[in-house]
Amino acid sequence: MSKQKSQTEQTYLSLIEQKKQLQAQLSEMSSELDGLENPEIAQKINELELEKAKLTKECESTENNAKTLKEALNSLKAKITNLSDGKNKELIVAVQKQRWFFFKEPKEIIFDTHTGMIWENLDYFNSRSSKKRNEIINEVKSIKTANQKNWEIPIYDSLLVISDAKNKYPFLKQQNLSLFFNPVASRNKPYYGDYYYCSIILSNKEPFYEVATKSDLDTYKDYNYTFFNRTFYNQDLDPTNTTIYSLDEKNQMVLDIFSSQKWIPLFDDRSLTDVFVKLYYERPALLEKFAELEVQIKEIESKRNTLDKDFDFKVPLREYDLKEINYSALQYYKNAVYWINDLLDSLDDFEKENLELIQSMSHIQIETAEDYKPDSDFSDDENSFFEEQKLEIKKIFDFGFDTLKKQLVSFRKEAEDKKTEIDSISNSDNKISFLAKIDKEPRPDFYLFAEYTGNLIKEKMQKFNWFYEKNELIKEMLKKATSLQEDYDIFKDKLKGDFIKKCEEQSIENKRAEEWFEEWTKERFTVVSKQLLLLTSGLPEMKLQEETILSLNSIAEEYKKELDEFYLEERINIHTKFAFNNNGEFQEKFEKENLLFKIAYKYSSKIEDVIFKLESSSEKIFIIRWAKEWLNSQIEEIVHYIEKSKIKDTTPVFVDSLKEIKRLQLENMEVYLSDVKQYSDAVKKRHDDFNALIFKMRKEIEGKSKPEKKK
Numbered sequence: 083m084s085k086q087k088s089q090t091e092q093t094y095l096s097l098i099e100q101k102k103q104l105q106a107q108l109s110e111m112s113s114e115l116d117g118l119e120n121p122e123i124a125q126k127i128n129e130l131e132l133e134k135a136k137l138t139k140e141c142e143s144t145e146n147n148a149k150t151l152k153e154a155l156n157s158l159k160a161k162i163t164n165l166s167d168g169k170n171k172e173l174i175v176a177v178q179k180q181r182w183f184f185f186k187e188p189k190e191i192i193f194d195t196h197t198g199m200i201w202e203n204l205d206y207f208n209s210r211s212s213k214k215r216n217e218i219i220n221e222v223k224s225i226k227t228a229n230q231k232n233w234e235i236p237i238y239d240s241l242l243v244i245s246d247a248k249n250k251y252p253f254l255k256q257q258n259l260s261l262f263f264n265p266v267a268s269r270n271k272p273y274y275g276d277y278y279y280c281s282i283i284l285s286n287k288e289p290f291y292e293v294a295t296k297s298d299l300d301t302y303k304d305y306n307y308t309f310f311n312r313t314f315y316n317q318d319l320d321p322t323n324t325t326i327y328s329l330d331e332k333n334q335m336v337l338d339i340f341s342s343q344k345w346i347p348l349f350d351d352r353s354l355t356d357v358f359v360k361l362y363y364e365r366p367a368l369l370e371k372f373a374e375l376e377v378q379i380k381e382i383e384s385k386r387n388t389l390d391k392d393f394d395f396k397v398p399l400r401e402y403d404l405k406e407i408n409y410s411a412l413q414y415y416k417n418a419v420y421w422i423n424d425l426l427d428s429l430d431d432f433e434k435e436n437l438e439l440i441q442s443m444s445h446i447q448i449e450t451a452e453d454y455k456p457d458s459d460f461s462d463d464e465n466s467f468f469e470e471q472k473l474e475i476k477k478i479f480d481f482g483f484d485t486l487k488k489q490l491v492s493f494r495k496e497a498e499d500k501k502t503e504i505d506s507i508s509n510s511d512n513k514i515s516f517l518a519k520i521d522k523e524p525r526p527d528f529y530l531f532a533e534y535t536g537n538l539i540k541e542k543m544q545k546f547n548w549f550y551e552k553n554e555l556i557k558e559m560l561k562k563a564t565s566l567q568e569d570y571d572i573f574k575d576k577l578k579g580d581f582i583k584k585c586e587e588q589s590i591e592n593k594r595a596e597e598w599f600e601e602w603t604k605e606r607f608t609v610v611s612k613q614l615l616l617l618t619s620g621l622p623e624m625k626l627q628e629e630t631i632l633s634l635n636s637i638a639e640e641y642k643k644e645l646d647e648f649y650l651e652e653r654i655n656i657h658t659k660f661a662f663n664n665n666g667e668f669q670e671k672f673e674k675e676n677l678l679f680k681i682a683y684k685y686s687s688k689i690e691d692v693i694f695k696l697e698s699s700s701e702k703i704f705i706i707r708w709a710k711e712w713l714n715s716q717i718e719e720i721v722h723y724i725e726k727s728k729i730k731d732t733t734p735v736f737v738d739s740l741k742e743i744k745r746l747q748l749e750n751m752e753v754y755l756s757d758v759k760q761y762s763d764a765v766k767k768r769h770d771d772f773n774a775l776i777f778k779m780r781k782e783i784e785g786k787s788k789p790e791k792k793k
Contacts, residue, residue, distance in 0.1 A: 177333035186346040198314040395536025418497035
């Protein structure tokens with residue numbers, strides 16, 4: 083991509099990165115708070131929370147349709163509560179067990195969960211001196227403790243609530259506190275003015291109840307006083323009445339009061355205080371920030387014209403009315419032309435912005451675009467393979483835009499032709515029937531058309547971006563791919579000449595030497611073809627990671643060297659060893675394949691080391707399938723050799739052996755991938771079984787007459 087990105091693009095990428103970080107935080111927080119093993123449910127909760135955050139914003143920012151918005155918000159809250167049965171459930175249970183709540187913030191109040199009333203925390207107001215009734219009444223009108231208005235002087239009914247024996251007002255536990263109230267006044271409707279006030283009494287006596295008359299309040303000098311607040315009073319919170327709301331619903335109401343006021347309640351289990359803060363403050367704050375980021379991202383996306391590897395066709399498609407376009411053939415073809423022109427304009431802009439980078443890449447594209455030239459030393463199959471690989475590499479490195487533009491222009495021309503055809507109806511005699519005919523002609527849904535053409539752009543951008551990011555890897559892969567073909571050319575020319583000459587020096591007839599070289603070629607070509615397929619597997623889908631590709635390629639190179647040494651140093655010796663033995667041809671064949679199988683086994687162990695360093699199952703399976711033909715070649719060869727000759731008909735031993743070897747041939751090593759030891763044991767057993775079968779057949783054939791080969 084362009085090294086100098088525009089300010090808008092930098093802002094966009096920064097917002098995308100912030101969004102990813104927030105998503106990670108939200109995912110981790112949801113896992114902790116919701117206690118959900120199913121990530122899909124956790125994701126659903128995040129989506130609902132996000133929608134809730136957006137609706138909350140709307141409720142705050144608009145007066146229109148406020149009732150509908152709030153109903154939708156309450157519905158979302160219910161859905162979230164139903165899904166999230168983890169930590170929030172613990173909070174609900176804790177509220178049910180704890181009637182009185184003190185707060186980390188605000189510290190000046192306590193809350194009665196059975197009534198919703200707020201009382202002053204006497205730890206912060208125990209220094210008030212006695213005042214006359216009028217002074218108290220004036221003071222209570224001006225108090226704004228915890229940002230709450232409308233504080234009141236307690237009367238009998240309110241004090242009766244907090245004097246409940248089971249859940250007493252917390253400060254009644256202090257020995258110098260007692261309730262001072264008027265039991266007579268409770269029989270009548272309380273009123274201000276001349277009715278009897280009540281208060282919490284500070285006294286050195288034992289807790290007591292006394293009647294406080296109006297004159298008492300004016301003259302009584304031995305009491306302290308407190309206020310309470312009915313702002314959140316709700317008779318539905320009474321736990322003894324579950325006619326309308328369940329206990330869980332009542333406790334959730336309490337939690338909602340806390341969160342609406344931004345209070346931090348102190349649970350008896352202090353760890354739940356942190357849970358409450360995360361669940362009701364921190365996560366919603368993150369979700370609100372997430373919603374704001376999405377708005378900013380969408381605003382930038384609507385203005386962006388820059389293509390990149392994350393190009394999303396759905397963004398520009400927002401400007402198109404799909405319902406109208408799909409309904410009308412005329413609108414369809416007209417907008418198809420607009421759509422393709424938009425894509426072509428974006429490509430032109432991208433090329434202009436990245437001209438320098440595109441020019442720097444062009445030399446590799448020119449190099450890989452050259453046609454394959456057949457080699458006279460290669461067989462038809464070999465030339466065909468190398469040509470296919472050349473075409474594959476050419477396709478991979480076609481990151482220019484000419485081919486893509488031709489495809490898009492072809493789409494545009496077809497749409498333009500159809501639009502011209504519709505326009506020409508004015509010159510037709512049967513205009514209506516002509517229109518009907520065009521309208522009935524098949525055409526894809528416009529969304530599919532936009533998706534397909536948009537994905538052509540995205541794939542090209544991904545390839546372009548991949549080249550930019552993996553420039554050095556690509557050069558290394560191309561170098562190795564070119565080297566493989568050159569090395570194979572040397573093998574078929576010079577190495578063949580050296581081998582044939584060496585055979586002549588050892589009095590090996592030319593025909594036999596040619597047969598041996600063909601065997602060698604087959605083995606070598608199998609590995610070379612695997613190497614080329616391996617290198618292209620990293621370009622550009624990256625089926626394997628760079629280090630894995632290079633490690634496997636190094637193993638293949640080591641194998642080829644040992645294979646070359648075997649044919650140059652050992653092949654003649656094996657022939658000499660069995661040339662004059664009874665059934666020597668079979669002994670020679672079994673010896674040769676057995677030794678090659680041992681070499682392959684050594685390298686299969688090295689491949690195994692690579693496999694079990696990987697975490698991805700798909701990569702492990704890819705490597706096993708990639709190496710199967712190479713590491714199975716000796717088994718394949720023995721099966722072919724036995725079936726071609728009459729040896730399998732000479733004794734039941736060979737019939738059974740053939741069945742066993744075919745079993746090895748078909749064995750699927752992928753089933754052992756879950757356990758490294760199990761896999762290693764299976765590979766070793768396979769090796770040992772093959773060796774045992776070769777030994778059994780060699781032993782069986784000793785002393786028997788040499789069978790005839792099938793014609």
